Amino acid sequence: MNKTFLKWCGNKTKVLPHIIPHIGYPKRYCEPFGGSLAVALNTPAEQYILNDVNKDLVAIYQNLMNPNDSHFIQYCEELFTPENNTKEAYLDLRQHFNQATDPTERARLFIYLNRHCFNGLSRYNSKGGFNVPFGKYDKPSCPSEEMMNFRRAF
Secondary structure, X not given: OOOOOOOOOOOOHHHHXXXXXXXXXXXXXXXXXXXXXXXXXXXXXXXXXXXXXXXXXXXXXXHHHOOXXXXXXXXXXXXXXXXXXXXXXXXXXXXXXXXOOOHHHHHHHHHHHHHHEHHHOOOEOOOOOEOOOEOOOOOOOOOHHHHHHHHHHO
């Protein structure tokens, strides 16, 4: 099974052995609410139609699938330092994310937030600000290998 690079509520990874046999080998696989794309990553198809309402999530996928940008993963890795694994750094980077307008910068920060926030939740307040608290993990790491696997898969 291909692992997803995001922590995601509702992730289908644990039930994939029950889901995949019912999907088979479709010519076209469509996933309107992609989330971590656990099912798509493990469904062999000729064509994929993938979507999600979360524009920050879509920006991550677009950056990973951009054939002209081989530096996005390295750009994300730069945030995963011991200095950034504190509540103070997390809150600063969360504020930076909420003020950022560049989709690539928001995508990069979203990966950091996802790996450092409480239970990998993705929650925005009524003003559109990401507001999940710090998760207190010992050594969160950038999911570089899983991101490369995603890139290769799609």
